[in-house]
Amino acid sequence: MSEFKRPASEAAFSENFSQIKPLMSQTEAYYESSRCLFCYDAPCIKACPTGIDIPLFIRQINSKNELGAAKTIYNSNYFGYACGKVCPTSELCEGACVYTNTDVKPIEIGRLQSFATGKAISSNKKFYAIPKSNGMKVAVIGAGPAGISCACELRQDGFEVDIFEAKENPSGLTVHGVAPYKITNEEALDEMEYLQKQFGYTVHYSKTIDSGNDIRLLEENYAAIFIGIGLGGTSDLKIKGEELENVFGAVEFVQHLRMNHHKIVVPEKVIVLGGGNTAMDAASESARMGASEVILAYRRSKEEKPAYEFEYDLAKEVGVKGIFNVAPMEILGKDGKVAGVKFIRTETINGKPSSIEGSEFIEDCDWVIKATGQSKQIGFLERIEGIQLNANGTIAVNDHFQTSNKKYFAAGDAVSGGEEVVNAVANGTNAAIAIKNYLGVRIP
Ligand SMILES: Cc1cc2nc3c(=O)[nH]c(=O)nc-3n(C[C@H](O)[C@H](O)[C@H](O)COP(=O)(O)OP(=O)(O)OC[C@H]3O[C@@H](n4cnc5c(N)ncnc54)[C@H](O)[C@@H]3O)c2cc1C
Ligand code: SF4
Numbered sequence: 001m002s003e004f005k006r007p008a009s010e011a012a013f014s015e016n017f018s019q020i021k022p023l024m025s026q027t028e029a030y031y032e033s034s035r036c037l038f039c040y041d042a043p044c045i046k047a048c049p050t051g052i053d054i055p056l057f058i059r060q061i062n063s064k065n066e067l068g069a070a071k072t073i074y075n076s077n078y079f080g081y082a083c084g085k086v087c088p089t090s091e092l093c094e095g096a097c098v099y100t101n102t103d104v105k106p107i108e109i110g111r112l113q114s115f116a117t118g119k120a121i122s123s124n125k126k127f128y129a130i131p132k133s134n135g136m137k138v139a140v141i142g143a144g145p146a147g148i149s150c151a152c153e154l155r156q157d158g159f160e161v162d163i164f165e166a167k168e169n170p171s172g173l174t175v176h177g178v179a180p181y182k183i184t185n186e187e188a189l190d191e192m193e194y195l196q197k198q199f200g201y202t203v204h205y206s207k208t209i210d211s212g213n214d215i216r217l218l219e220e221n222y223a224a225i226f227i228g229i230g231l232g233g234t235s236d237l238k239i240k241g242e243e244l245e246n247v248f249g250a251v252e253f254v255q256h257l258r259m260n261h262h263k264i265v266v267p268e269k270v271i272v273l274g275g276g277n278t279a280m281d282a283a284s285e286s287a288r289m290g291a292s293e294v295i296l297a298y299r300r301s302k303e304e305k306p307a308y309e310f311e312y313d314l315a316k317e318v319g320v321k322g323i324f325n326v327a328p329m330e331i332l333g334k335d336g337k338v339a340g341v342k343f344i345r346t347e348t349i350n351g352k353p354s355s356i357e358g359s360e361f362i363e364d365c366d367w368v369i370k371a372t373g374q375s376k377q378i379g380f381l382e383r384i385e386g387i388q389l390n391a392n393g394t395i396a397v398n399d400h401f402q403t404s405n406k407k408y409f410a411a412g413d414a415v416s417g418g419e420e421v422v423n424a425v426a427n428g429t430n431a432a433i434a435i436k437n438y439l440g441v442r443i444p
Helices: 010-016 026-034 054-062 066-076 080-086 109-122 145-155 185-199 212-221 250-263 277-288 309-317 378-382 421-438
Strands: 137-141 160-164 202-204 224-227 247-249 269-273 293-297 321-323 326-334 337-349 352-355 361-364 367-370 408-410
Touching (some): 010 250, 026 054, 066 109, 080 185, 080 421, 109 185, 145 160, 145 185, 145 224, 250 277, 309 321
Parallel strands (some): 269 293, 269 367
Antiparallel strands (some): 326 337
8 A cells, every 4th residue: 555645736746756866965975985995897887888987986076076076977978967866776887886795785876976967067067168060960859868968979079969859858758757756857957958058059849850851851951860769659558448538658647747746646546557667667656646556467477577676676665566467358447437457367388478267357446557668659760761670660770870871870769679868878979979980070
């Protein structure tokens, strides 16, 4: 049972969604940084997709050089602040920290990272001198972690960059998807403002690139085009009852929540269908919004769920109940609204869930949230001549993030099919380096 009251104000919402990685005080940062062993050949660096020199920035924090530490971080990762808060650090840098082999808690690398970069953002410290225009223009489609990182990197060599973003604000799923107890909207958008002021790219908001004409105009006016459009909406389950009122996609629910906070009213009983990280987020968030009962239903066993264990633990801590080896057969309705879900029990045979005959049961509920993966933006991508897609609808790229149409580069979820913010940042940055090479700008 969830113990959260429905938040009726912004203050109550913030309380229910208090930060799981709150910012460190100066004393905490000093103490925590003093524990680092500054390992030779540090495993934490290797575990970070952006390869931040972690022992160096921790040493800089320890010698009270926080801005120097922030520069070390931003040199490798343009989303330094956000990644400190949203990265699954226990699976990446902190999971690799040498202390994990002992009984001692690993260094809190993520919180130290946000501590240092937070100082740079709040003091608006500029680290990079952007050179004069080199006369070449690059278009970026999508202002998510991949697109923004690509733009920052290109600006460092004097490229003019125009970003076209469908939504009204930047950062992609960092502000529209990630759970609000990991990062607040204000924090995510402050870092975006900081980057834009420093790197001086232009963002055209509420501008979806969609039609053949949009694509033609970009091709005529820009030397190269980067695609960082992420994924699409929640995929359909293709079962009866999906069209009922009060059946939502997890991505849509989470986005609505991030934008509207306490104005959303979540009912008494919610069933979340899925076993991935997004399912865990949607369930946790429903509980924190005051639903008294939240059930997470997954068609395979607990051990087979794709979500990280810490994400499941976060959901359980707020009262979410997991039921495993159950597959939804039909969403049941009454007067056009959801009334429950008809499930059948499953067992895993040769790696595949198989239904157990005669084991059907009904679980009543007021809402169903489908966390059944995100679709791909195939319709749009097929409008671009010569771009090949993989069988699963992701964009096919070579080792340099170049697509089969040489003018186009791509990275982030649209290529990977869905990873983490830090991967989109790393790959968006590397794609920019490849664009520089393609356009003949020498990389030092
Ligand atoms: C619910 C949820 C929770 C998550 N939680 C975490 C987490 O805790 N930690 C973590 O590290 N990762 C998390 N992720 C994953 C992470 O958010 C993504 O891997 C990352 O944001 C991908 O970056 P991107 O730039 O490729 O795409 P996105 O962040 O999706 O950004 C794409 C941008 O392109 C825009 N766009 C799309 N199509 C067009 C178009 N045609 N024209 C113009 N603009 C367009 C979109 O509006 C969007 O702003 C989560 C994902 C989801 C769905
Ligand atoms: S592995 Fe741990 S102790 Fe070693 S440098 Fe990295 S953070 Fe410090």
